[in-house]
Amino acid sequence: xxxxxxxxxxxxxxxxxxFFLEFVxxxxxxxAWLGAPDTxxxxxxxxxxxxxxxxxVGAMAIGLxxxxxxxxxxxxVAFRRxxxxxxxxxxxxxxxxxxxxxRDWAGSRQVASDTEQLVMLRNFTQAIAADExxxxxVPPVITRNAALLSALEKTVSEVRERVTSQLSTLxxxxxxxxxxxxxxxxxxxxxxxxxxxxxxxxxxxxxxxxASTSRHVELATALSQAAVxxxxxxxxxxxQSLTKKVYNFFFIGIFSSLxxxxxxLLGFYIASAAYRAFRVRSTESALMIxxxxxxxxxxxxxxxWIWEGFPELRLWILNTPSAGARRAIxxxxxxAGLVMAFRMWLSIESESFSEPKK
Amino acid sequence: xIGAIDRRxxxxxxxxxxxIPLLKNYSVRPAPIAAAANLYQLVEExxxxxxxxxxxxxxYGPNLVAENGSQARVMIEHLMRRRIPVVxxxxxxxxxxxxxxxxxxxxxxxxxxxxxxxxxYGTDWINLGYRxxxxxxxxxxxxxxxxxxxxxxxxxxxxLTELPIFxxxxxxxxxxxxxxxxxxxxxxxxxxxxxQTAEYRPPIVHxxxxxxxxxxxxxxxxxxxxxLLEGIAGAAxxxxxxxxxxxARAIDESRVLNTGLGVAHLVVIALMILGNLTMLWNRRRSE
Amino acid sequence: xxxxxxTIFVGGLGTLAIFSFLAKENPFYRIFEHLYIGIAxxxxxxxxxxxxxxxxxxxxxxxxxxxxxxxxxxxxxYEPLLLxxxxxxxxxxxxxxxxxxxxxxxxxxxxxxTLGISGGAAFKGFFNGTFPQITxxxxxxxxxxxxxxxxxxSLSNIVFIATLLSVMYYFFFSFxxxxxxxxxxxxxxxxxxxxxxxxxxxxxxxxxxxxxxxxLQFLMHDWWRVVLGMWT
Numbered sequence: 001x002x003x004x005x006x007x008x009x010x011x012x013x014x015x016x017x018x019f020f021l022e023f024v025x026x027x028x029x030x031x032a033w034l035g036a037p038d039t040x041x042x043x044x045x046x047x048x049x050x051x052x053x054x055x056x057v058g059a060m061a062i063g064l065x066x067x068x069x070x071x072x073x074x075x076x077v078a079f080r081r082x083x084x085x086x087x088x089x090x091x092x093x094x095x096x097x098x099x100x101x102x103r104d105w106a107g108s109r110q111v112a113s114d115t116e117q118l119v120m121l122r123n124f125t126q127a128i129a130a131d132e133x134x135x136x137x138v139p140p141v142i143t144r145n146a147a148l149l150s151a152l153e154k155t156v157s158e159v160r161e162r163v164t165s166q167l168s169t170l171x172x173x174x175x176x177x178x179x180x181x182x183x184x185x186x187x188x189x190x191x192x193x194x195x196x197x198x199x200x201x202x203x204x205x206x207x208x209x210x211a212s213t214s215r216h217v218e219l220a221t222a223l224s225q226a227a228v229x230x231x232x233x234x235x236x237x238x239x240q241s242l243t244k245k246v247y248n249f250f251f252i253g254i255f256s257s258l259x260x261x262x263x264x265l266l267g268f269y270i271a272s273a274a275y276r277a278f279r280v281r282s283t284e285s286a287l288m289i290x291x292x293x294x295x296x297x298x299x300x301x302x303x304x305w306i307w308e309g310f311p312e313l314r315l316w317i318l319n320t321p322s323a324g325a326r327r328a329i330x331x332x333x334x335x336a337g338l339v340m341a342f343r344m345w346l347s348i349e350s351e352s353f354s355e356p357k358k
Numbered sequence: 359x360i361g362a363i364d365r366r367x368x369x370x371x372x373x374x375x376x377x378i379p380l381l382k383n384y385s386v387r388p389a390p391i392a393a394a395a396n397l398y399q400l401v402e403e404x405x406x407x408x409x410x411x412x413x414x415x416x417x418y419g420p421n422l423v424a425e426n427g428s429q430a431r432v433m434i435e436h437l438m439r440r441r442i443p444v445v446x447x448x449x450x451x452x453x454x455x456x457x458x459x460x461x462x463x464x465x466x467x468x469x470x471x472x473x474x475x476x477x478x479y480g481t482d483w484i485n486l487g488y489r490x491x492x493x494x495x496x497x498x499x500x501x502x503x504x505x506x507x508x509x510x511x512x513x514x515x516x517x518l519t520e521l522p523i524f525x526x527x528x529x530x531x532x533x534x535x536x537x538x539x540x541x542x543x544x545x546x547x548x549x550x551x552x553x554q555t556a557e558y559r560p561p562i563v564h565x566x567x568x569x570x571x572x573x574x575x576x577x578x579x580x581x582x583x584x585x586l587l588e589g590i591a592g593a594a595x596x597x598x599x600x601x602x603x604x605x606a607r608a609i610d611e612s613r614v615l616n617t618g619l620g621v622a623h624l625v626v627i628a629l630m631i632l633g634n635l636t637m638l639w640n641r642r643r644s645e
Numbered sequence: 646x647x648x649x650x651x652t653i654f655v656g657g658l659g660t661l662a663i664f665s666f667l668a669k670e671n672p673f674y675r676i677f678e679h680l681y682i683g684i685a686x687x688x689x690x691x692x693x694x695x696x697x698x699x700x701x702x703x704x705x706x707x708x709x710x711x712x713x714x715x716x717x718x719x720x721x722x723y724e725p726l727l728l729x730x731x732x733x734x735x736x737x738x739x740x741x742x743x744x745x746x747x748x749x750x751x752x753x754x755x756x757x758x759t760l761g762i763s764g765g766a767a768f769k770g771f772f773n774g775t776f777p778q779i780t781x782x783x784x785x786x787x788x789x790x791x792x793x794x795x796x797x798x799s800l801s802n803i804v805f806i807a808t809l810l811s812v813m814y815y816f817f818f819s820f821x822x823x824x825x826x827x828x829x830x831x832x833x834x835x836x837x838x839x840x841x842x843x844x845x846x847x848x849x850x851x852x853x854x855x856x857x858x859x860x861l862q863f864l865m866h867d868w869w870r871v872v873l874g875m876w877t
Binding site for chain 1: 648651653654655660672679680681688693720732734737743744755767782809813834837840842843860863
């Protein structure tokens with residue numbers, strides 16, 4: 001066995017060892033038996049971080065599909081091979097959806113980041129009070145409060161302007177006062193104005209007493225309320241934006257419709273299969289047809305018109321013989337799956353990865 | 359000998375058979391589905407949230423939206439009516455836009471029904487978005503002692519610590535119900551296998567596509583899932599129960615779809631009978 | 646035309662293009678099919694970045710989630726352990742060696758690692774997922790409810806267990822017996838699988854037809870309304 005095969009087996013084993021140990025070891029155990037009585041190991045403590053690492057490994061493969069599509073279909077278009085028009089459609093769809101999804105991402109990030117300003121000021125307010133109490137090595141309270149007041153003035157003014165502009169844009173776009181969105185916006189705006197008024201009053205009080213932190217809790221609460229209302233307004237407004245409408249056009253209009261249509265073709269095929277292939281030729285096929293008919297009639301309203309007992313009979317078939325057979329298959333498949341997983345993890349099933357024999 | 363009917367004629371028959379009831383918006387009361395009724399009762403009897411949430415996973419794409427989408431719609435509506443906060447997520451990328459659109463649509467409908475009440479993002483529902491990682495995400499959720507820290511932000515980029523819905527949600531124990539809507543093979547299995555700890559396993563309810571109904575029944579029988587919605591038929595019966603409890607509720611399309619589906623079944627049964635009669639006739643003629 | 650109307654219109658057009666395949670394969674169908682694949686691919690790539698790589702890895706790694714306050718102080722200190730995320734990122738980049746004839750074995754390391762993750766997790770999956778199935782199969786053969794013998798439930802449980810055992814026996818190819826009695830058990834297992842298959846077929850009809858009914862409903866109501874609106 002050469003070094004590459006060894007390395008491959010090692011990495012395959014390393015991939016699975018964490019989750020295997022995480023399952024077989026107790027949640028927390030002591031190392032007293034190793035001579036370290038005060039040491040407890042909580043093995044699953046870093047599961048989220050380790051899982052993130054594992055997921056990252058897989059996520060780095062996102063470029064593989066993109067490269068493949070671009071190289072295969074790009075070559076078809078470049079060299080005008082058979083079906084190159086279809087490849088153009090594919091590449092146009094790819095590019096368009098990437099742009100549209102990126103724009104949507106940027107739009108929602110902008111909303112989050114705008115709201116984040118108020119949240120940051122709230123956190124700063126809380127930090128000033130906490131650091132003052134704990135005597136942390138930070139700039140003096142007067143300096144920090146001055147910075148806070150200056151930032152508050154700028155941010156509150158930006159928030160008011162932004163909200164006024166958003167509401168007027170929505171009114172111009174024809175958002176009707178009867179709609180739930182309008183009601184949500186109106187309520188959120190009212191709550192925002194109340195919160196900003198509190199902030200303004202507390203700003204005045206703070207300006208009058210810049211060394212104090214007595215009103216910081218109230219100020220933090222008012223900023224929290226303002227942030228919640230502001231987020232509500234910006235999110236609701238974003239849902240009505242052009243970026244969102246274009247995104248919905250591509251996803252719901254094109255992608256979702258095409259996907260549903262493609263799979264709905266199977267409805268025609270199953271009807272054709274029912275006519276051509278579903279023939280009573282033996283006891284087994286007769287049993288299958290009878291079971292199929294009972295299940296079908298039991299799940300539609302018209303079945304009850306024929307006999308009211310069909311739903312109950314259908315339920316009995318699903319709960320009893322069908323479930324019994326399915327469970328037997330499930331248990332068998334699960335045991336086989338476990339054995340295969342074990343063999344794969346220990347690289348006993350490694351023919352597909354080993355170097356071809358020379 | 360009677361020859362086989364051309365497949366295009368069969369397609370036309372199917373099309374004609376379905377078009378008539380759909381054009382006339384013909385709808386009849388759906389067949390009662392016991393599992394849907396039991397699930398309705400389970401959600402109806404859930405205690406008040408008290409800071410806990412229901413985790414709803416929409417793991418379906420456009421190919422499954424007709425069934426799973428209808429199921430998710432009625433279930434989320436019921437949870438919202440009961441004022442149980444809903445946290446939406448998906449382990450399947452193609453579900454991402456539905457996570458955003460579906461609860462907003464339901465909230466809008468509820469606000470039209472109840473003009474003096476509000477259902478808002480951040481308080482009544484949030485969207486965690488598509489989460490990459492499959493079972494590892496669920497394992498991490500189960501093991502975490504600070505979910506806001508683990509999951510960090512919602513799909514809109516808002517830190518979870520800033521959202522009122524997450525103020526009392528810290529661990530798996532604060533998830534009072536898990537709803538998994540999928541038709542993908544193996545997806546339900548990973549929720550059953552990994553979203554639990556030794557001390558706590560949240561009740562899991564499942565909305566399955568019709569193909570996986572026989573699979574789902576074995577989990578219902580073993581108690582691994584506490585409730586089941588079977589395809590559109592389950593969603594239609596659940597919708598019927600919701601309408602019975604709230605007479606002012608707007609009629610949704612699941613009843614019309616379910617009726618159309620019933621007609622489709624009759625078409626398929628007719629074709630099965632026709633196929634067998636053709637076979638019998640040809641066999642008799644050749645004898 | 647509003648964006649909402651355009652969304653419905655193009656959805657209907659795409660649906661009709663796909664349905665045209667029923668008559669015969671045609672360029673109209675092919676173009677929309679390729680459009681669908683392109684959109685699915687483009688969507689998935691950005692989504693992985695948006696949902697995971699940026700908020701969970703890159704943003705914390707680059708310290709972009711740390712707020713800088715107006716006085717220059719920071720909301721939290723940078724956690725140096727986050728730099729460890731560079732390791733899986735670099736390891737994941739080995740996937741791209743699959744395009745190199747000489748170094749493709751490096752890509753196999755990552756693929757093997759990923760398969761190893763699934764292998765290691767399979768144990769927990771089996772014990773948490775399948776054990777309840779096994780324990781749930783031990784149903785009482787005689788059921789009493791409210792002091793009365795429940796015939797129906799008892800019979801159902803007997804049928805369930807008989808089905809389970811006979812189907813399991815049917816699949817035990819390794820231990821085929823020549824006994825007539827066991828042969829009948831195997832045959833009954835096969836028949837009961839047919840009942841299960843019939844249930845599957847009945848359920849599959851509902852699944853497949855649900856999509857078709859939904860599409861026809863969309864075409865006949867939503868789409869047709871938009872088309873009429875365009876012409877009036």
